[in-house]
Every structure is written in structure tokens, then in C-alpha cells.
Amino acid sequence: MKKVKRKAGEKRSQIAAMPIRRAADGSPEILLVTSRTTRRWIVPKGWPMKGLKDHDAAAREAFEEAGVVGRISDTPAGRYTYWKRMRDHFTLCEVKLYLLEVEQQLENWAEQHERDLHWFKLADAADLVDEPELGTAIRELETQLVLAA
Structure with missing residues (x-):
């Protein structure tokens, strides 16, 4: 694996899916998965993939990590930063x-x-995710979904 030299403080880019559905009562729900090593609740995420647009890579992560498929937005609904443990x-x-x-959930x-x-x-x-x-972004999602409905 080739290491990429980065300047101090330079951020690495990742992509993530926020899998959502409507519960029986009509309220929105989001699917969280646990990380593999620390078992924290997170959204399915990963590194950008060569040959795939970022939104398609996010959909692939959701498929691989959570077994869900659906319609993915082609523009980001939000962003966040965090410290990834390497x-x-x-x-x-x-x-x-x-x-x-x-x-569909497989x-x-x-x-x-x-x-x-x-x-x-x-x-x-x-409240469950560790990254503030x-x-x-999840709290703001409720407002976005209400406006879109």
C-alpha cells in the first residue's frame, strides 16, 4: 500500500450514506451500523472509490456494511469531520x-x-453517535426531511 504524504492538518476525504426510511407511524428513521474495531455507532462510510462518483461509492458502502439498497442523493446532505483511528x-x-x-434491506x-x-x-x-x-447532521436531517415531504 502506497502512503500518501500529507501536510500537517490536511484532512482526508471520506464518503458516507445516511440510510433513511419511514417508520410505520410515518416518522423518519436512520440506520446506524457499528464500526468494526471500536463498535461505535456510525453511518456506513469509507474512502472514495476510483471509477465511482462519491454518491455511488456511498451507496456501495451502505450495501456492503448494512445490506441496504435504494435511491442515493447525488449532492451531499451534510458534512462532518472526525479523527479516524488508523x-x-x-x-x-x-x-x-x-x-x-x-x-430494500437484504x-x-x-x-x-x-x-x-x-x-x-x-x-x-x-445522541448515540460519538462524533458531535x-x-x-442527523438532527438537521429531520428538518430537511420535513421540508422535502
């Missing part, structure tokens, strides 16, 4: 968030034995 250091990442309207998917997943009300999900900026 093997021997931390790196600052900026994550672009894309809304994924879930149409019974089997690539990382199902590596992660837990659960649908949460937006306020609960915002992600929590804020």
Missing part, C-alpha cells in the same frame, strides 16, 4: 454525507458478521 496514528477526515432512501450482505445494525429515530441516533458533528 493502525499507528489518527488522521483528520472530512466526510460527505449522502441521503439514501432505503428501498437478508445477507458482505459485512453482516462484522457489524451490528439498528434503525433509530433521528433524535436517538443523534455527525450528531448535528
Whole structure:
């Protein structure tokens, strides 16, 4: 694996899906997954993929990490930054968030034995995630969804 030299303080880019659906009562829910190493609640995310637009890469992450497919927005619904734990250091990442309207949840998917997943009300999900900026983005999502309805 080739290491890329970065300037001190330079952010690395990541992409993420915010899988959403409507609960039986009509309220919006978001699907969170656990990270593989620290088991924190997060949204499906990863590095940009060569040959894929960022929103398509975010949809692929949701498919691999959570077994969900649907319609992905082509523009970010938000962004957040966090410190990613690497093997021997931390790196600052900026994550672009894309809304994924879930149409199907698969019974089997690539990382199902590596992660837990659960649908949460937006306020609960915002409280559960460790990254404050992600929590804020999830809280703001409720406003966006109400305006879009």
C-alpha cells in the first residue's frame, strides 16, 4: 500500500450514506451500523472509490456494511469531520454525507458478521453517535426531511 504524504492538518476525504426510511407511524428513521474495531455507532462510510462518483461509492458502502439498497442523493446532505483511528496514528477526515432512501434491506450482505445494525429515530441516533458533528447532521436531517415531504 502506497502512503500518501500529507501536510500537517490536511484532512482526508471520506464518503458516507445516511440510510433513511419511514417508520410505520410515518416518522423518519436512520440506520446506524457499528464500526468494526471500536463498535461505535456510525453511518456506513469509507474512502472514495476510483471509477465511482462519491454518491455511488456511498451507496456501495451502505450495501456492503448494512445490506441496504435504494435511491442515493447525488449532492451531499451534510458534512462532518472526525479523527479516524488508523493502525499507528489518527488522521483528520472530512466526510460527505449522502441521503439514501432505503428501498430494500437484504437478508445477507458482505459485512453482516462484522457489524451490528439498528434503525433509530433521528433524535436517538443523534445522541448515540460519538462524533458531535455527525450528531448535528442527523438532527438537521429531520428538518430537511420535513421540508422535502
